[in-house]
Amino acid sequence: MRKLMPLLVFAFSSAVGSTHPTLAQPSxxxxxxxxxxxxxxxxxxxxxxxxxxxxxxxxxxxxxxxxxxxxxxxxxxxxxxxxxxxxxxxxxxxxxxxxxxxxxxxxxxxxxxxxxxxxxxxxxxxxxxxxxxxxxxxxxxxxxxxxxxxxxxxxxxxxxxxxxxxxxxxxxxxxxxxxxPESKSLIRSDAERRFLIDDTLLISTPDGAKIATILVRPRAVKGKLTSLLNFTIYANDSWSFSDAVKMAAYGYAGVVAYTRGKGRSPGPVVPYVHDGADATTVINWLAGQSWSDGRVGMFSGSYNASTQWAAVKHHPPALKAIATNASNAPGIDAPMQGNVFQNFIYPWPFYTTDTKGLDDKVYDDRARWEKLNHDWYVSGKPYRDLDRIDGKPNPVFDEWLRHPSYDGYWQRLIPYRDEFAKIDIPVFVETGYYDGGMVGALYYLQQHYKYRPSADHRMLIGPYRHTAMQVGVSASVGSEVIDKAAMIDLQGVRLKWFDHVFHDAPLPDILSGKINFEVMGANRWRHVATLADMATTPLRLYLGSRHDTNGMVFDTERTATSAPDLRVDFADRSDAHYEPPVDAPDTRNALVYSTASFTHSMEVDGLFTGHFNVIVNKRDLDLAVEFYERRADGHYFPLASYLGRASYMADRSHRTLLQPGVPQLLDFQSQTVTARRIAAGSRIVAVIQIPKSPYLQINYGTGRDVSDESIADAKVPLDIRWLAGSYLELKVRQ
Incomplete structure (x- = not known):
């Protein structure tokens, strides 16, 4: 389960191995x-x-x-x-x-x-x-x-x-x-020699709020400047100063502004709600300064990506480009994904709203949050009772729970449907196969192209984590060594893109396509026009009754047989202390299918889709699908995934309940992409799971608001009958 990571600046510390040298003849x-x-x-x-x-x-x-x-x-x-x-x-x-x-x-x-x-x-x-x-x-x-x-x-x-x-x-x-702290004064003096710094700005909004802003301009650059703005809730002046200096060092006016109520801004903090209007105020202010050339770009990621899209929704004339990474889309990937609320986000409102800065002590209290998840799960109480179990009110989270549909509350925060058609500025997004923010990044990209096919919206995807733009790429992720080709300077690519947009510099070769992705295991980049072009040969995998010594095996052609029935007992909490395997998927409450071993290598690229024809005994269910490469040595490598609520599959804004006992179709598309060279001898494995864990809402299937359901609604287990013709489909390249 991923965390919505803030944009952290990490102090370097050496990795410490799990083994320790033995000293000869210690004194x-x-x-x-x-x-x-x-x-x-x-x-x-x-x-x-x-x-x-x-x-x-x-x-x-x-x-x-x-x-x-x-x-x-x-x-x-x-x-x-x-x-x-x-x-x-x-x-x-x-x-x-x-x-x-x-x-x-x-x-x-x-x-x-x-x-x-x-x-x-x-x-x-x-x-x-x-x-x-x-x-x-x-x-x-x-x-x-x-x-x-x-x-x-x-x-x-x-x-x-x-x-x-x-x-x-x-x-x-x-x-x-x-x-x-001696270096702090040395750094400040050195910076003032190089830059013009104003870190006491309070910019007034039309409704009387004050936006705390840091502005850094290069002394060496003569003439008008383009501004690059990071609008963030993560109020840490050290991080913000670093961001602003970086942009100033490359010839821009570097600007970081905080969500109202953060830093030196008076008043309460409310995530998301005012960001679009307040960012627009800052953009207009920047464009009107005597040193400005009237143009503003925005940058940064995670929560700070949502503030860029919120600003775009308001169409400030001076905003000419946005560059996001690890992109949060409120209501799409957090606090809910596929309309399923996730517990990882629960501490985040305390972290960002308890103080004018950031409440690291509370946010980093992992024992508290693990205990909360465990206590809620074993109690069987409604999801809405999380703050009562914790013992501290969480009004921001509670407000989110009042909006389980992607309704007007969420729609007003970022562009919605045909509002994307009006977005005519260049967009650059960086994401990673190990980045939970890929869900939001793909949402923005797909919606933008759906409503504006001529959009200039470029994506770069590699084997990167959520924080790769801030801390650089890693040589490995877990036990997986990253390809050499993927070892690039992500911030450098972003700055070259800004230079292309604002100073007519050449477009970096690595961004020569609209979709630019590193094929893991192949050690090379590919550049295509659309997500669909990543791979075009379908590999349809049917859920039948065939099996071998490894378990259930996909059929590659439709047959009259169907998958085994699946029963999930939501009243069973004997797994409260379950620890998932380190090197294998969690297969509880799931059907697990695999292909036969491949006799030759091939690429699996892009999104996957699902088409399930089912009969269930409940009015709703949640579904998770995870694809893996299972190598010949038994090692599992994650590919792409889906998480969603069946009643929202057709429309995340309106709930349509299932009809118990009646055949019905569940059609869905993965929320992440993959690009992976599958080795000869490997299998592709899919885990088709009904989520039941301490880390997600539990959908008991009554059809009521899931946040109000409890273990009292679990008297009858969920039964799913899979009808012939149900399949998953990947796209491959030989």
Missing amino acids: QTLAYLPLNDQIAATAKALLATTTDPAKLYKLQLAAGHYRDAETTINHLDRESLPGRRGMLIPWRIYARAKQYEKAGATAPAALRRAFSELYGSLSDKQIADILPWYDADVSALRAAATKQADACKPAALIACPSAIDLVLADQAVATWSYLL
């Missing part, structure tokens, strides 16, 4: 040294056993080998993945400053000198790449180090199996405690 006398001395001595001992450079430089720092650490850091920085270059510069500054201290300089003088040499001497574009990484939550780092220290008690550190974890955690505390 028992170390047990009597103070902890700091034990850490230094242990770091020195670990140096001889550690070959991972991502751990080595911290051990070198902890051991006091500052020159060696800087050398290791330089090597790592040169090998950094696209989008992560410069992330280790703060650590290099620390290493060099400590060298100057050893030579006799005071700590402040040493830090100022190292900062000037390694940061102040760089170009605007280079410091813009470093700035997002030049931050850390020292309190969180200290808590992590304390946890590691407690894990080693009462043994001497040198004998502790997780000694390396403690050394690395302790060094992170030492580094950032040294760098901050």
Whole structure:
């Protein structure tokens, strides 16, 4: 289950492996040294056993080998993945400053000198790449180090199996405690030398609200400027300053404005409701400034993608382009997907509305949210009782629950139906196969092209997570190594696209099609005009009665046989503590079908569709379908998915209940795409499931509002009879 991730700026910390080196003949006398001395001595001992450079430089720092650490850091920085270059510069500054201290300089003088040499001497574009990484939550780092220290008690550190974890955690505390807050003033002074900064703006709206805004303009650029605006609910001035500086470093006026009530803005915070009008106010203000060329673009993702589409709905004349990523579409992918509410979003209103900033302490209290999900599930109480079970009112979430249809409440937030026809500005969206925001990204794209076939709306899809635009691409996701071709600088592509739109620069080759996607496992990009062009050969897979030693097997031609009946007992909560397998799908309450093993490799690209002819004994049901590649070694690789409520399949805005005991069709299309080279010897597996878990609404099938149903409505299990002719259909390329 995905989380709606905020646009975070992560402080770098090294990955810590699950195995730990063993120290040869540890000195028992170390047990009597103070902890700091034990850490230094242990770091020195670990140096001889550690070959991972991502751990080595911290051990070198902890051991006091500052020159060696800087050398290791330089090597790592040169090998950094696209989008992560410069992330280790703060650590290099620390290493060099400590060298100057050893030579006799005071700590402040040493830090100022190292900062000037390694940061102040760089170009605007280079410091813009470093700035997002030049931050850390020292309190969180200290808590992590304390946890590691407690894990080693009462043994001497040198004998502790997780000694390396403690050394690395302790060094992170030492580094950032040294760098901050002195570096904040150094960064500010350096920025004021390069840029014109106004971070005290309060822009007035027509109804009297105030919008807190940060504006950064390059001093070196003469003439009028185009503004690039991020309108966000994630009020964190450090993140926002980094965003604004990045755009200014590339010759734009960088702007970040907050949802009303956030930051320095007075009044309450209400997610979504005012964003479109308030963003329009900021856009109009920017266009009217003496330094402005009258043009504004918008950028950013997740929630901040919805604010761009909300602004587009208002058609401010100055708004000329939007660039979204990990795109949230309220009412489409969160808080409900396919009209099914999801629990991951429940803490989010507290995170964003409790304070003028962000309530990390509450949002990160995973124990609280896991307990809430568990307690609700085992209690069998209505979904609407979540806040009562939690013990704290959640009025934003409760308001969402009052709108289970995609009704006027949701329709007024972002463009709806033929409103997409009026959107004539260029749009660029980046998403990923591992990004829950793909659901929203595809919705915007499909609606835009449906109502405006001539739209200039380009999509880039790769093996990326929700936060890839902010933190850069990863070398792997889980156990899957990412193709080399996918290792690109996503922010760089976005900036080149803006330069194309606003400065007539060439369109980046990687965006040569309207749909640009990396084929996982094939290590190459493809560029096509539409989603349908990703692959054009249908592979229709019928749900029959055939099976082999691996279970049920799809028929590739229609037969008179049908799938086994499926029964789901919603009163059974014996699975409350169920832990899904790490490397295999959850097959509870599901039919599982697979193809035969493929004798040759082929691509599976694009969306899938479903056509189920069923007879059920209830007035409604929820359906989840997940496709996987099952390799010859048994490893499962996720492909594409669907989640939806049967009564809304035909129209998410109006509910049409099922007729118990009567054959009826369930037609649907996946909400995510895939592009994957399926290896010879693999099978394609589909899990066709009725959701019943602590993490989603439970649809008991009465036909009432699902949020009001409870386990009292579960006296009769759900029975589904699958009629002949039911199928799923993929698109493939040989």
